[in-house]
Amino acid sequence: MLNYIWFGMMFIAVITGIVNGTIEAVTQAAIDMAKVAVELAIGLIGIMALWLGVMKIAEKAGLMSLIAKVVKPITVRLFPDVPPDHPAMGSIVMNMSANMLGLGNAATPLGLKAMEELQQLNPNKDTASNAMVMFLAINTSSVQLILPATVVALMGMAASEIFLTTILATTCSTITAVIMVRWLEKRKRFALESDS
Amino acid sequence: MIESIIGSLNAGSKYIIPLLLVGIPFYGLAVKKVKVYEVFVEGAKDGFTIAVRIIPYLVAILVAIGMFRASGALDVLLGWLAPVLSFFGFPAENFPLAVMRPLSGSGSLGLLTDLVNEYGADSIQAKIGATMYGSSETTFYVLAVYFGSVGIVKSRHALAAGLTADAVGAMSAVFFCLLLLA
Numbered sequence: 001m002l003n004y005i006w007f008g009m010m011f012i013a014v015i016t017g018i019v020n021g022t023i024e025a026v027t028q029a030a031i032d033m034a035k036v037a038v039e040l041a042i043g044l045i046g047i048m049a050l051w052l053g054v055m056k057i058a059e060k061a062g063l064m065s066l067i068a069k070v071v072k073p074i075t076v077r078l079f080p081d082v083p084p085d086h087p088a089m090g091s092i093v094m095n096m097s098a099n100m101l102g103l104g105n106a107a108t109p110l111g112l113k114a115m116e117e118l119q120q121l122n123p124n125k126d127t128a129s130n131a132m133v134m135f136l137a138i139n140t141s142s143v144q145l146i147l148p149a150t151v152v153a154l155m156g157m158a159a160s161e162i163f164l165t166t167i168l169a170t171t172c173s174t175i176t177a178v179i180m181v182r183w184l185e186k187r188k189r190f191a192l193e194s195d196s
Numbered sequence: 197m198i199e200s201i202i203g204s205l206n207a208g209s210k211y212i213i214p215l216l217l218v219g220i221p222f223y224g225l226a227v228k229k230v231k232v233y234e235v236f237v238e239g240a241k242d243g244f245t246i247a248v249r250i251i252p253y254l255v256a257i258l259v260a261i262g263m264f265r266a267s268g269a270l271d272v273l274l275g276w277l278a279p280v281l282s283f284f285g286f287p288a289e290n291f292p293l294a295v296m297r298p299l300s301g302s303g304s305l306g307l308l309t310d311l312v313n314e315y316g317a318d319s320i321q322a323k324i325g326a327t328m329y330g331s332s333e334t335t336f337y338v339l340a341v342y343f344g345s346v347g348i349v350k351s352r353h354a355l356a357a358g359l360t361a362d363a364v365g366a367m368s369a370v371f372f373c374l375l376l377l378a
């Protein structure tokens with residue numbers, strides 16, 4: 001699916017660029033964004049190192065499996081393929097908590113740590129496992145209790161009014177994500193080779 | 197009531213990171229006798245490799261989205277879809293943001309800023325927009341970074357599930373704002 005969407009976006013962009021006369025802007029955007037991508041990745045190094053270091057301490061101290069145990073009743077349902085006391089569960093929970101509290105900077109390193117641990121359990125290293133897709137879908141649908149600082153700054157006093165609507169909307173989208181993942185993972189189109 | 201909850205949540209959130217940064221090593225050192233400095237450095241080493249590993253995935257995704265945005269194709273698409281959407285009661289002013297949200301974080305923040313400047317922060321358009329922005333993530337970016345960091349190229353149903361959830365999130369934002377705030 002990503003193959004078609006990725007190509008489709010560039011194809012449509014070039015066609016529209018030719019028809020609308022925006023082709024120079026399209027070229028410029030391609031060059032600029034390639035640069036931005038590297039800058040974003042390089043900018044992650046410091047914060048990644050910081051959180052991965054702290055997480056390693058948490059892991060060595062047995063905190064990750066402790067956290068995994070506490071939330072076992074929920075996580076075993078969402079991630080049936082992951083052993084309930086596996087450190088991946090601890091990282092997943094830490095990532096979700098960071099997201100809920102609006103700690104975007106901490107959430108990404110924690111999420112990547114969780115991905116790395118899920119990858120260790122994954123038999124096909126180039127293909128996403130069911131647990132990885134579930135984790136990603138929950139992440140992209142963003143369960144948040146605290147509004148992003150940018151929204152609070154923009155909205156001023158009105159920010160307090162959208163607190164409840166944001167929680168309701170994000171709950172709907174997260175529930176949809178979980179249901180969709182569960183439903184789609186069994187479809188032939190998306191099934192793992194070992195299942196079919 | 198809600199204001200005081202938000203106030204205390206936001207006031208508390210600034211303490212979370214420093215408390216974690218000091219609390220985790222404290223627990224390791226005091227309770228489990230972990231050599232915290234050595235272990236920290238060992239873990240931190242992965243920061244560089246992971247960040248570098250996501251570069252090709254990020255370049256692929258961001259370049260495609262950047263080209264798409266720069267071409268103006270989005271405006272053409274929105275022009276076609278506007279009559280259909282207004283038929284279903286989806287406010288036309290909020291549609292560009294709903295489409296932009298999974299594609300680009302900075303792009304959707306720009307659109308939200310436009311809504312606030314044009315209609316005011318108290319308007320229903322701005323409230324719907326802010327709810328959409330706050331209740332969703334930049335799906336394509338998260339997919340590239342998370343899967344890229346471990347070398348996953350076959351993303352299976354991740355995008356289909358993520359985009360459906362984004363669509364439902366955007367519709368819920370409209371629904372709840374019109375229900376509760378209009």
